[in-house]
Amino acid sequence: MPQAAITVEGISKRFRLFHERPTSVKERLLRLRGSRAEDFWALRDVAFEVPEGNTWGLVGANGSGKTTLLKIIGGILRPTEGRVVTQGRIAALLELGAGFHPELTGRENVYLNASILGLSRHETDLYFDEIVAFAELEEFIDSQVKYYSSGMFVRLGFAVAVHVDPSILLIDEVLAVGDEAFQRKCLRRIREIQAEGRTIVFVTHAIQQVQAICDGAVMLDHGQIRAMGDVADVIKEYRLVMLRRHIGFARRDLTRAAEIAGVELLDGEGAVSSVVPPGGELTVQVDVRANRPVDDPVISMVIYDGDGQFVFRTGTAEMRLGRLEGKLRVGFEMSSLPLADGRYSLTVGIHDRSERVVHDWHDQRYVFDVAGGLMEETQIFIPVETRVERL
Ligand SMILES: Nc1ncnc2c1ncn2[C@@H]1O[C@H](COP(=O)(O)OP(=O)(O)O)[C@@H](O)[C@H]1O
Ligand SMILES: [Mg+2]
Known part of the structure; x- marks a missing residue:
């Protein structure tokens, strides 16, 4: 049994929600005393382990807590309860443009990002050309990133994350933003990183990707683990829930x-x-x-x-x-x-x-x-042309 690269122990995360924006000082004061704020638990008692060298998929409907969980694993958010233990350097590719400074150029951001991830200037020098080439941003690397498109952001973010030699790579859904050619390139790179024995957790809606490259998976449902472990089992549960999730909508407050x-x-x-x-x-x-x-x-x-x-x-x-x-x-x-x-x-x-x-x-x-099919007791209609040949 390999050592765990990521151990998530009883993680819960509470957010405070304010329903209406206070409009006056008086209201604000009332707000302080009143109970307008509502606790919202984005994660509840989430626990699992990712063995070293494994790739795990994190799936679940929108709002189920995937990004929050990745941020907690990456040390960007603090959990309300529980703890996370990780081994080695973590590189995280989270929301679009997260970690980039809009006023700085692509080049300056690469150095900034790499230094946050623990690389020295000299180490970054060594990787720099490769990062820029991977991101296909040679022409734009000296422009301020505020002029970048969402696709350019993702390319640069991914390029930095995969070139800084992380032991653990966390990838949120951002990959879906890039064009298809770049997505294929990212998947190829992910396979290389897997082959190097690193640990990956990635969030996706593309179930085929989980099937294709993951050793295990976790499904979140309203902040709780709904299924975990075997990829096929998790996918089965995910599909079931995604199909049925409209049940109960009619009873909600509209x-x-x-x-x-x-x-x-x-x-x-x-x-x-x-x-x-x-x-x-x-x-x-x-x-x-x-x-x-x-x-x-x-x-x-x-x-x-x-x-x-x-x-x-x-x-x-x-x-x-x-x-x-x-x-x-x-x-x-x-x-x-x-x-x-x-x-x-x-x-x-x-x-x-x-x-x-x-x-x-x-x-x-x-x-x-x-109506008009003259069929009885069938469940679906399959267009069939029946051919008979006498032999
Ligand atoms: N900073 C925050 N403040 C309040 N609520 C938040 C915050 N971040 C996320 N949430 C809420 O937590 C829930 C989980 O969000 P998220 O982790 O982004 O889900 P997912 O990535 O699965 O779509 C959502 O209902 C979201 O609105
Ligand atoms: Mg998300």
């Missing part, structure tokens, strides 16, 4: 900050219709109205079968809608519906990315029929 103003079901010609043949086309068109500006909303659609069993879910999470003001029309176009004959119901909702806040939720309020 903020009504944004509302569903209308839902139409349209056929292939764009005509309103609630009957679709198997394999037919169906568009669910959702009109959304913001009653006040809403940051980063996600519009979701869920399909249930006639027995109320969950069938499918999709949404705009990947699209990053940004700030919503006024009206928005979202069309979920399903060009070939693989459903068998029967009655289905639709849920449409608006929530935030962490899924803690639900703005509006129309639970199984819309109905459509799949």
